[in-house]
Amino acid sequence: MNKTTILNWSELEDRKPTYALVGDVDLVVVRFDDSVSVLYGRCAHRGALMSDGVVSGKNLICGLHGWDYRLDSGISEYNNNEILPKFNAWVEDGKVLVDADEIADWAASHPQPYNRDAYQGIYQDSHGTADEPHVKWIRKLSNEGLRKVGHHGRAGAMGVPRDQLPRWETCNSSWPSCTGCHCSMMRW
Numbered sequence: 001m002n003k004t005t006i007l008n009w010s011e012l013e014d015r016k017p018t019y020a021l022v023g024d025v026d027l028v029v030v031r032f033d034d035s036v037s038v039l040y041g042r043c044a045h046r047g048a049l050m051s052d053g054v055v056s057g058k059n060l061i062c063g064l065h066g067w068d069y070r071l072d073s074g075i076s077e078y079n080n081n082e083i084l085p086k087f088n089a090w091v092e093d094g095k096v097l098v099d100a101d102e103i104a105d106w107a108a109s110h111p112q113p114y115n116r117d118a119y120q121g122i123y124q125d126s127h128g129t130a131d132e133p134h135v136k137w138i139r140k141l142s143n144e145g146l147r148k149v150g151h152h153g154r155a156g157a158m159g160v161p162r163d164q165l166p167r168w169e170t171c172n173s174s175w176p177s178c179t180g181c182h183c184s185m186m187r188w
């Protein structure tokens with residue numbers, strides 16, 4: 001157990017999601033009347049900061065596309081497979097405390113992809129979705145420009161479609177440039 005203060009209870013506005021960082025893990029802290037909830041602070045959808053969301057009833061709602069998570073469990077009522085891990089938290093001597101060991105244990109099996117010093121910092125979308133498959137590539141270009149791919153951008157092998165390759169039956173070995181190999185026909 002590594003008791004760690006993340007906020008002063010008196011500064012925590014009721015039902016207003018608030019950001020905290022422990023180790024490398026973004027958290028969202030919500031005061032709800034006399035209780036406090038500390039959840040993983042990144043939406044399971046696209047990684048938005050949940051501290052930018054709102055509280056509606058007993059749910060924490062992501063500010064980007066409206067995914068919901070129960071404050072008391074971190075589990076979405078809409079889809080129980082969408083979950084924000086919930087960490088132990090309590091109020092002691094006017095402070096909100098968590099167990100930094102518990103959070104570090106979780107982080108060991110869930111390495112955080114956010115580079116706080118890079119372009120977009122903590123506002124990065126680390127994974128994209130199937131309908132937006134190029135997010136990672138766009139981020140890479142934003143970070144590195146063309147340094148790693150050259151001025152021409154990404155290059156791949158220029159394959160020739162099979163139906164455009166010369167065939168034995170069209171080979172004309174009487175051509176002056178012919179070396180006996182049909183490939184030489186390609187010298188135009």
Ligand code: FES
Nearest residue numbers: 043045046062065
């Ligand atoms: S990032 Fe949270 S709902 Fe899309």
